[in-house]
Structure formats: C-alpha cells, structure tokens
Amino acid sequence: MKLADIRDILQLQPLVAGDDELEIKKACGADLMSDVLAFSQEKSLLLTGLTNPQVVRTAEMIDIKVIIFVRGKKPPVETIELARTSGIYLYMAKKPLFECCGMLYEKGLKPEKINKIK
Amino acid sequence: MEEHAILEKEIDKGDFSRGGEASSELKALLRKLGINNTIIRRAAIVTYELEMNIIIHSEGGNIKAAVSSDEIFIYIDDEGPGIEDLEKAFQPGYSTASDEVREMGFGAGMGLVNVKNYSDQLEIDTAPGEGTSIKVVIAIK
Numbered sequence: 001m002k003l004a005d006i007r008d009i010l011q012l013q014p015l016v017a018g019d020d021e022l023e024i025k026k027a028c029g030a031d032l033m034s035d036v037l038a039f040s041q042e043k044s045l046l047l048t049g050l051t052n053p054q055v056v057r058t059a060e061m062i063d064i065k066v067i068i069f070v071r072g073k074k075p076p077v078e079t080i081e082l083a084r085t086s087g088i089y090l091y092m093a094k095k096p097l098f099e100c101c102g103m104l105y106e107k108g109l110k111p112e113k114i115n116k117i118k
Numbered sequence: 119m120e121e122h123a124i125l126e127k128e129i130d131k132g133d134f135s136r137g138g139e140a141s142s143e144l145k146a147l148l149r150k151l152g153i154n155n156t157i158i159r160r161a162a163i164v165t166y167e168l169e170m171n172i173i174i175h176s177e178g179g180n181i182k183a184a185v186s187s188d189e190i191f192i193y194i195d196d197e198g199p200g201i202e203d204l205e206k207a208f209q210p211g212y213s214t215a216s217d218e219v220r221e222m223g224f225g226a227g228m229g230l231v232n233v234k235n236y237s238d239q240l241e242i243d244t245a246p247g248e249g250t251s252i253k254v255v256i257a258i259k
Contacts, residue, residue, distance in 0.1 A: 032226040034228035035226060050223045052222055054170075058166070060142060061142075061163055062159055062162070
C-alpha cells in the first residue's frame with residue numbers, strides 16, 4: 001500500500017510530510033515502545049497514541065519510516081523536530097487506534113510477523 | 119579477533135530527552151562500516167533498551183561499543199543500584215519502573231527480554247547496592 005493511500009483512507013493531517021509513493025508493507029499499532037521493539041520485523045508504519053520524542057527514537061532504531069498519531073493527538077515540538085532530523089514522517093489521524101488499524105487492515109495492509117521470545 | 123572501539127558515551131540518570139542518542143550514533147557508525155541492516159537493527163534495539171535502562175533505573179553510567187571483523191560488542195556500566203532479582207528481570211512483563219516511565223511507553227517489562235532476544239551472547243554482572251555491567255555480543259553474519 002502506498003503512503004498516499006493510507007493518507008486518504010485515514011484522512012491524515014501531515015506534521016512532517018513524506019513521499020506519497022513510499023510503499024508501506026507492514027504496520028503495527030502500539031503504545032508500548034518495548035513491544036514495538038520486541039516484535040520488530042520489516043514493518044514500516046507505526047500507529048500510536050504516544051506522542052513523546054521516544055516514539056521517534058524507537059521508530060528510528062528499527063527503520064520505521066512513518067508514524068501516525070491517533071485520536072487527534074498533536075505531538076510536542078521536540079517530537080516533530082526529532083522526526084525532521086531523523087528523516088521520519090509524521091501524521092495525525094482523528095480516529096482512535098483500533099479504528100485506524102481496522103480500516104487499514106480491511107484495505108489489505110498486513111500485520112508484521114511476530115518474533116518468538118527466546 | 120581484535121576489537122576496535124567505535125563509541126563511548128556517558129549517559130545521565132533521568133535524561134529522557136537525550137534517551138536514544140547513543141544508540142542512534144551507534145546505528146550510524148555501523149551503517150558506515152557497511153554492516154547488514156538486520157544486524158544493525160538488532161544492535162540498535164539492544165543498545166537502545168540498555169540506554170533507556172541506564173536513564174530509567176540507574177544512577178548514571180556509560181555505553182561503549184566495539185567491532186571486530188565478525189562481531190559487534192556492546193558494553194554497559196552503571197553506578198547502581200544493581201538488579202535485585204535477575205531471574206525476575208528476565209520474565210516478560212516484570213517491571214520495577216515508575217508510573218511516569220510507563221506513561222512514556224517504557225517500563226513494560228520487556229527491556230532485558232528484548233536484549234536477550236536480539237543478542238548472540240549476553241553477560242550480566244550485577245548485585246543489589248552495586249552497579250550493573252553488561253556485555254552483549256552480536257555476530258556479523
């Protein structure tokens with residue numbers, strides 16, 4: 001799915017606008033950053049209700065390119081600045097996390113594979 | 119194999135705003151060395167979890183990283199308070215973090231679990247009331 005499609009489906013408002021043609025293969029929705037890190041594999045989109053700069057750092061560590069803040073939450077300026085310098089795109093969606101994830105899933109965006117815990 | 123130091127960073131207790139800087143720097147350094155992305159991601163996750171642990175749980179410490187031709191080494195040293203129950207610390211979901219830390223999306227009891235999962239070798243030297251030293255080795259396949 002292209003980033004432009006996701007933007008249309010969720011009616012996203014850009015905070016740090018990205019390349020419309022960017023291909024998004026897998027997504028995850030989480031508020032726990034260690035969970036995002038734990039189950040990290042080849043995903044490129046994170047949907048979250050957390051807005052602090054650590055969300056951007058977490059994304060950076062595992063090559064997530066796009067973060068969508070759900071439920072109309074606007075992140076603080078530090079988060080936006082860090083995203084700019086890290087090359088990560090930020091968007092805001094009005095709908096809550098469950099609904100955003102459901103809408104994308106319905107349109108064919110798949111979840112990541114989950115790593116087994118050793 | 120000979121180790122070459124590539125990073126050394128002091129990490130301050132409670133310095134959330136800079137949390138992840140050392141890991142970010144390490145990631146960039148490993149990328150310059152031309153290491154495979156999957157391996158870099160593993161090293162970044164391990165370092166980031168350990169860096170946040172220093173910030174959240176310790177009295178301050180440092181992170182050092184080194185590489186040899188076939189391995190990445192990550193060394194953590196902090197100034198206490200040590201890990202009370204190491205066995206529990208490796209149980210998924212076990213956490214001693216404050217509500218404030220949890221509200222930031224951390225302290226969910228997955229930190230050391232993640233570190234173990236993404237390491238090829240993990241050594242922890244800790245005792246209550248003393249510091250914690252950790253060595254992680256990740257093979258460059």
